Each structure stands twice: as C-alpha cells, then as structure tokens.
Amino acid sequence: MTQKFTFDLQATDGQARTGVISTPRGDIRTPAFMPVGTAATVKAMLPESVAATGADILLGNTYHLMLRPTAERIDRLGGLHKFMNWDKPILTDSGGFQVMSLAGLRKMSEEGVKFSSHIDGSKHMLTPERSMEIQKLLGSDIVMCFDECPALPATDAEVSKSMQMSMRWAQRSRDAFGDRPGHALFGIQQGGVTQDLRAESAEKLREIGFDGYAVGGLAVGEGQEAMFGVLDYAPDMLPTDRPRYLMGVGKPDDIVGAVARGIDMMDCVLPSRSGRTGQLFTRNGVINIKNARHADDPRPLDEACTCPACSNYSRAYLHHVFRSQEMISGMLLTWHNLHYFQELMSDMRAAIAVGAFEAFQKKFHEDRAAGDIEPL
Amino acid sequence: MTQKFTFDLQATDGQARTGVISTPRGDIRTPAFMPVGTAATVKAMLPESVAATGADILLGNTYHLMLRPTAERIDRLGGLHKFMNWDKPILTDSGGFQVMSLAGLRKMSEEGVKFSSHIDGSKHMLTPERSMEIQKLLGSDIVMCFDECPALPATDAEVSKSMQMSMRWAQRSRDAFGDRPGHALFGIQQGGVTQDLRAESAEKLREIGFDGYAVGGLAVGEGQEAMFGVLDYAPDMLPTDRPRYLMGVGKPDDIVGAVARGIDMMDCVLPSRSGRTGQLFTRNGVINIKNARHADDPRPLDEACTCPACSNYSRAYLHHVFRSQEMISGMLLTWHNLHYFQELMSDMRAAIAVGAFEAFQKKFHEDRAAGDIEPL
Ligand SMILES: [Zn+2]
Ligand SMILES: [Zn+2]
Numbered sequence: 001m002t003q004k005f006t007f008d009l010q011a012t013d014g015q016a017r018t019g020v021i022s023t024p025r026g027d028i029r030t031p032a033f034m035p036v037g038t039a040a041t042v043k044a045m046l047p048e049s050v051a052a053t054g055a056d057i058l059l060g061n062t063y064h065l066m067l068r069p070t071a072e073r074i075d076r077l078g079g080l081h082k083f084m085n086w087d088k089p090i091l092t093d094s095g096g097f098q099v100m101s102l103a104g105l106r107k108m109s110e111e112g113v114k115f116s117s118h119i120d121g122s123k124h125m126l127t128p129e130r131s132m133e134i135q136k137l138l139g140s141d142i143v144m145c146f147d148e149c150p151a152l153p154a155t156d157a158e159v160s161k162s163m164q165m166s167m168r169w170a171q172r173s174r175d176a177f178g179d180r181p182g183h184a185l186f187g188i189q190q191g192g193v194t195q196d197l198r199a200e201s202a203e204k205l206r207e208i209g210f211d212g213y214a215v216g217g218l219a220v221g222e223g224q225e226a227m228f229g230v231l232d233y234a235p236d237m238l239p240t241d242r243p244r245y246l247m248g249v250g251k252p253d254d255i256v257g258a259v260a261r262g263i264d265m266m267d268c269v270l271p272s273r274s275g276r277t278g279q280l281f282t283r284n285g286v287i288n289i290k291n292a293r294h295a296d297d298p299r300p301l302d303e304a305c306t307c308p309a310c311s312n313y314s315r316a317y318l319h320h321v322f323r324s325q326e327m328i329s330g331m332l333l334t335w336h337n338l339h340y341f342q343e344l345m346s347d348m349r350a351a352i353a354v355g356a357f358e359a360f361q362k363k364f365h366e367d368r369a370a371g372d373i374e375p376l
Numbered sequence: 377m378t379q380k381f382t383f384d385l386q387a388t389d390g391q392a393r394t395g396v397i398s399t400p401r402g403d404i405r406t407p408a409f410m411p412v413g414t415a416a417t418v419k420a421m422l423p424e425s426v427a428a429t430g431a432d433i434l435l436g437n438t439y440h441l442m443l444r445p446t447a448e449r450i451d452r453l454g455g456l457h458k459f460m461n462w463d464k465p466i467l468t469d470s471g472g473f474q475v476m477s478l479a480g481l482r483k484m485s486e487e488g489v490k491f492s493s494h495i496d497g498s499k500h501m502l503t504p505e506r507s508m509e510i511q512k513l514l515g516s517d518i519v520m521c522f523d524e525c526p527a528l529p530a531t532d533a534e535v536s537k538s539m540q541m542s543m544r545w546a547q548r549s550r551d552a553f554g555d556r557p558g559h560a561l562f563g564i565q566q567g568g569v570t571q572d573l574r575a576e577s578a579e580k581l582r583e584i585g586f587d588g589y590a591v592g593g594l595a596v597g598e599g600q601e602a603m604f605g606v607l608d609y610a611p612d613m614l615p616t617d618r619p620r621y622l623m624g625v626g627k628p629d630d631i632v633g634a635v636a637r638g639i640d641m642m643d644c645v646l647p648s649r650s651g652r653t654g655q656l657f658t659r660n661g662v663i664n665i666k667n668a669r670h671a672d673d674p675r676p677l678d679e680a681c682t683c684p685a686c687s688n689y690s691r692a693y694l695h696h697v698f699r700s701q702e703m704i705s706g707m708l709l710t711w712h713n714l715h716y717f718q719e720l721m722s723d724m725r726a727a728i729a730v731g732a733f734e735a736f737q738k739k740f741h742e743d744r745a746a747g748d749i750e751p752l
Contacts, residue, residue: 044703069696077692085688312461320445328417
C-alpha cells in the first residue's frame with residue numbers, strides 16, 4: 001500500500017501490457033475491468049460480491065450522483081466509499097458523456113453545459129471546475145477531465161472543433177484539480193476516427209501532463225472495426241509509463257482486442273445490464289437464458305465457472321427465475337457476468353505476464369466459435 | 377440428524393413453548409418463523425443469506441410451483457431443495473388458500489377446485505390427492521392437508537359446512553399421503569372464530585392423526601383481537617406433543633402474541649414484501665425508509681442489529697437506494713427484516729427456555745412504544 005498514485009508496468013507482450021496501479025486504497029491489476037456503480041451501487045450486487053468477482057476498482061457516475069443524492073450530501077456522509085461500503089479504489093467519470101446522453105434541455109457553451117435533470121427537471125450546470133469539485137466531494141481516487149464527446153456522425157471540422165474545446169477544458173480541469181497526493185487526474189484523448197486529430201489531442205494532453213490517459217470518443221456506435229482502427233495507433237500516442245483507459249468498452253471480444261492494442265483499463269455496464277436481461281457471457285459465447293431450450297436443462301450455465309450461479313444452480317432454475325421475473329435472477333446472472341469479465345481479465349494478465357497472449361487470443365476465439373453445448 | 381420426523385418439547389412458560397422438530401434435513405428450533413419462498417426463491421435473497429438470518433425452514437407454495445415451473449419438472453430436476461439450492465427443511469402449503477385468492481374462474485366441488493392459472497389462463501384441478509402428489513413431487517418435508525378456507529364474512533352455517541368438507545379432505549389427504557418416513561403431514565384446523573366448530577374440527581383431525589397441526593382460517597382479515605380470541609383456546613384443542621402451526625402470521629406483535637398462546641411455527645410474506653416496499657421492522661417499531669428524515673442520517677437503521685444493512689450502511693444510503701429504485705434496496709431491506717424476525721424468534725426461544733417470557737414480552741412492548749430514535 002502506497003500513499004502515492006503510481007503505475008508499475010510489469011510486462012508487455014506485443015502491444016499488450018500488464019502491470020499494477022497502486023493507490024492509497026489498494027492496487028489495481030491491469031488490464032483491469034471496472035464494473036459500473038452508477039447510483040452508488042453496482043445494480044443487483046452487494047459490494048462484497050463485486051469484490052468477490054475479482055474487481056479491484058469501480059466506476060461511479062458524476063452525472064447521476066450529482067443529481068441524487070448530490071455530491072454535497074455524499075461528502076457530508078463521509079464520501080462515496082463509505083456511503084456505498086466499497087473501500088477499494090473508485091474512478092468517477094466527469095459527467096460530460098452522460099449529460100449529453102441523458103439530460104434534457106442541454107445548452108453547450110465555452111464555459112460548460114447547462115442542462116435539466118432527467119429525474120426532476122431541475123436546472124444544473126457542469127463546467128470543468130464544477131466537475132472537479134464534484135469528483136473531489138465524492139472522494140474519487142481517479143478523476144476524469146471534463147470533456148465533450150461529439151455526437152456521430154460528425155464532420156472532421158466538427159470533431160476538430162469539439163476536440164479543441166475539450167483540450168481547453170482539459171487544461172481547466174488540470175488547473176482546478178490542483179495538487180492532491182494519492183489522487184489521480186486522467187486526461188481524455190478525443191479526435192474521433194481521424195488520426196491527425198488524435199495525434200493533436202494526445203500532444204496537447206501530454207503538454208498539460210496527467211497521471212493517466214483515456215481514449216475517449218469511441219464505443220459510441222462507430223463499430224468494432226472502426227474502433228480497432230483507431231486503437232491501432234491511438235494508445236501509442238500516449239505516454240508508455242501511464243495507464244491507458246478505454247472508456248465504455250465493452251463486449252468480451254472488444255476487450256480482448258483493446259488489450260491486444262495496448263489498453264490497460266476499461267469499464268462497461270454490459271455485464272450488469274445483460275445480467276438483468278438474461279444475456280450471459282461465457283467462454284463459448286452469449287447464452288440467452290430466456291430460451292425454452294434451458295427449461296429442463298439440469299446442467300450449469302458453464303461447468304468451468306466457479307461463480308454462485310454456475311456452482312449452485314441449473315440452467316433450468318436460472319430460466320425459471322428469469323421467466324418469473326424474480327430478483328434472484330438479476331442477482332445471479334449479474335454475478336456470473338461480472339465473474340466472467342473479471343476472469344477474462346485475470347486470464348489475460350497471466351498470459352501477458354508469460355508472453356502467451358497470442359495463444360490466449362487463439363483459444364479465446366476458438367472457444368467462442370465452438371458455441372454453447374448442445375441442447376439435451 | 378434423524379431419519380424420522382420428531383418433535384421434542386423442551387420447555388414451557390405459561391402457554392408458550394420451545395422445542396426442536398427433527399427431520400432428516402435438519403432441526404427446526406421452535407418457535408420457528410418460516411420465510412416464504414413462493415416461486416422457489418425468497419424474493420431478493422440468496423438462500424445462503426436466508427440461512428444466515430437464522431431460518432431453519434422455508435415455505436414453498438404449491439399453487440405457484442405447480443403452474444411454473446410445474447411439480448413434474450422440479451421432480452425431474454431432483455426436487456425443490458436441489459432446484460433452489462436449499463438443503464434444510466421445506467414446508468409446502470396445499471395450494472388451497474392461494475387458489476382461492478389468486479386463480480381465476482374457480483369452481484369448487486366435493487372433489488376439489490377447478491381453476492384457471494393467473495399466469496396464462498390454463499385450466500387445472502386441485503384435489504386432496506393431487507395436492508399430495510404435487511407436494512411429494514416437490515420433495516416437501518412438511519406437507520399440508522388440502523383444505524378450504526371460507527371467505528369472510530361468513531355465517532356459522534357456512535363456516536361449519538366448509539369446515540366439514542375440509543375435514544373430509546383431511547381424511548383424503550391422509551389416505552393419499554400414505555406412509556413416508558422422514559416426511560410429515562400436518563392437519564389444518566378450521567372453524568372460523570367459533571369455539572364449538574374449532575373443537576369439532578380439532579376432534580376430527582385428532583381421530584385421523586397427523587404429525588403436526590395447523591390453526592387455519594386466521595389472519596384473513598379478522599383483526600388481531602379476534603385472532604387472539606381464537607388462539608386463547610384453539611391451540612389447546614390440539615395435541616400437546618405435536619407442533620402447532622399458525623398459518624400466514626404475521627406482524628411482530630402478532631407473532632409474540634401467538635407464541636404466548638402456544639403456537640410453535642409461523643410463516644408470512646411480511647418481512648420480505650415489506651423489505652421491498654421500504655417498511656423496516658425494528659425493536660422500536662416500523663421505520664419507513666422512504667421518509668425524507670432519513671436522507672441525511674448517517675446512523676444505521678438499528679445500531680443493535682448485526683445484519684448487513686445495519687452493519688455496513690447508513691439510513692441515508694438505504695433511503696437513497698430505495699428512492700433510486702435500485703435492487704440493492706430490496707436486497708438489504710429484506711435481509712434486515714428477515715434478520716429481525718429470526719432474532720425475535722431466537723430471543724423468544726431463549727426467554728421461554730429460562731422461564732422469562734413474561735419479562736421478554738414486557739420489554740418487547742416497551743421498546744416498540746419507545747419508537748424510533750429522534751431525527752438529527
Ligand atoms: Zn458462472
Ligand atoms: Zn438490520
């Protein structure tokens with residue numbers, strides 16, 4: 001345990017990297033997947049269960065928390081960690097992305113974004129300075145710069161203009177963040193799918209200087225091929241000795257492809273959201289537990305998985321409680337999905353450490369191609 | 377662990393009793409409260425969490441399970457215990473009560489009840505013989521006779537007529553149940569709030585002979601005073617050396633009053649249902665976590681409670697996740713309520729064992745009268 005925020009890159013295999021981010025609240029093994037705890041809870045999970053899946057860090061959402069219960073209230077109550085009973089590291093987003101996707105009546109200016117709450121219509125303003133203040137009130141360990149992610153499709157000129165403003169906001173975020181030992185501020189690269197703009201954005205961020213760097217503006221509908229196209233060059237534009245975070249990614253094959261391209265951290269609501277809708281991620285691809293083929297199947301979801309859903313229940317039970325809309329369905333299926341994602345990260349870390357990431361990827365894709373076990 | 381179903385009455389204190397029901401699946405300490413696992417799950421709880429609250433036995437619902445996933449399917453999958461990952465005893469109701477309260481298009485005859493499913497409208501028939509068959513397929517440890525509970529208000533003549541038919545159905549249930557070592561069949565006393573009819577019903581049940589006896593037809597809207605009026609005489613009409621089960625009860629003060637009148641077992645959806653609607657049972661009465669007074673309160677629900685909701689979270693957090701309709705709200709609040717109910721039973725067992733049940737009751741009512749702690 002350290003009192004500083006540090007990143008120790010321990011091994012590389014091709015572009016893939018494995019290491020450890022150390023923080024006063026504990027270590028984060030990379031590549032790391034961060035479950036999303038939007039409203040101070042990872043939906044359908046107790047925090048000790050999230051930790052049991054192997055998660056070293058959670059993501060919290062500035063936009064949701066500022067509206068309810070408010071950052072000031074969480075601060076009065078001792079910070080987000082204490083509030084939600086999670087003592088490991090927390091990364092918070094800046095609120096920028098969710099303001100654009102969720103809030104009503106947005107008005108963007110150089111200063112920031114005015115918007116009305118999707119919960120009660122109340123008026124709010126987010127600026128780089130206010131975002132830094134909120135994330136500090138929450139007690140976030142890794143703070144993200146306030147940025148703008150332009151809606152797609154957008155012209156190069158629009159993407160460039162937006163990126164330039166995000167870089168000015170990055171400087172304002174850096175200034176407002178100040179000096180907070182043990183806490184990290186990450187810059188966010190923008191520039192869409194245009195290599196020159198990505199390079200320009202990276203250059204500006206490096207000039208300002210951050211504790212880590214995110215690749216932003218991806219996973220917003222551009223498709224895996226376009227995303228991988230950017231990841232073929234974007235991570236390399238960022239400092240080697242700092243963690244690289246790909247925001248909002250993703251499906252298991254997105255994650256593997258991103259790690260292969262030098263990404264160290266990711267987050268996504270997919271495992272928890274899919275758990276609630278009956279989509280299960282397994283070594284052999286996606287299983288839809290709602291399908292009638294599972295109704296009489298006494299076998300576990302994945303016989304090799306050690307999560308509670310697979311250890312203690314049949315597909316028939318999981319099918320039954322899903323169809324009956326019982327809460328235990330969301331609880332067990334989310335647990336399985338988060339367990340699967342964390343095991344995927346753990347397997348990748350192990351493979352990279354011994355220089356076997358190529359073999360890992362081959363097996364990963366073969367297992368998926370094999371598909372689910374035959375119905376009985 | 378025994379291979380037989382036995383009841384060992386260990387101490388009495390006034391009319392209150394404490395003892396142990398032994399079954400091949402484990403002991404049930406009495407007075408016992410049985411959480412309800414309607415559709416093969418105690419809503420919002422993992423079974424290991426239910427066990428952690430101190431529950432020795434669950435209740436399963438014949439009506440729900442026969443419709444979905446069906447008793448035959450559960451039998452093929454190895455029985456209800458394996459299906460829902462609960463290896464302790466299970467008591468199943470007969471389906472009679474829920475057919476009357478939930479199903480559509482009911483048609484009652486001497487043979488049984490024809491009805492249509494509230495889920496898909498499909499046609500079914502429940503008879504004493506079919507109820508015994510279903511409960512056997514489920515693998516229930518304690519099987520309930522199929523009976524009729526007349527709707528209130530009802531005349532004495534109506535209650536008598538219904539009770540007579542329930543007693544004929546009790547005989548048919550006994551005949552159909554057969555000889556199943558290690559499994560118990562409970563008769564159900566009917567007779568409304570009329571002492572003579574209760575006595576007649578008890579006499580008929582004793583002639584047939586059962587492993588335990590339920591007091592049925594109460595907690596159906598007659599009010600606590602009328603219920604206690606019946607419990608002042610009804611348990612005493614039943615054999616002393618067999619467990620006495622009061623069906624569908626109840627609120628904490630109902631439970632304490634019932635135990636004071638010689639009841640050994642109870643079940644109710646109240647702790648789990650109330651957990652989902654934000655009503656919390658505590659030593660100091662009911663707390664509604666939705667109330668704004670909790671929004672900024674850093675204190676636990678009950679500082680003396682050792683459940684996860686009270687050990688790890690503030691009232692402010694529980695308020696926040698309830699208002700945000702997060703699943704963790706139902707999970708934590710249900711856990712607290714079940715923990716409270718089981719602790720209440722445990723405290724009563726300890727008090728009865730040392731002849732201190734009078735003092736227990738005094739303190740129980742004093743604590744409730746004191747009310748919740750003052751707002752900050
Ligand atoms: Zn699993
Ligand atoms: Zn509690």
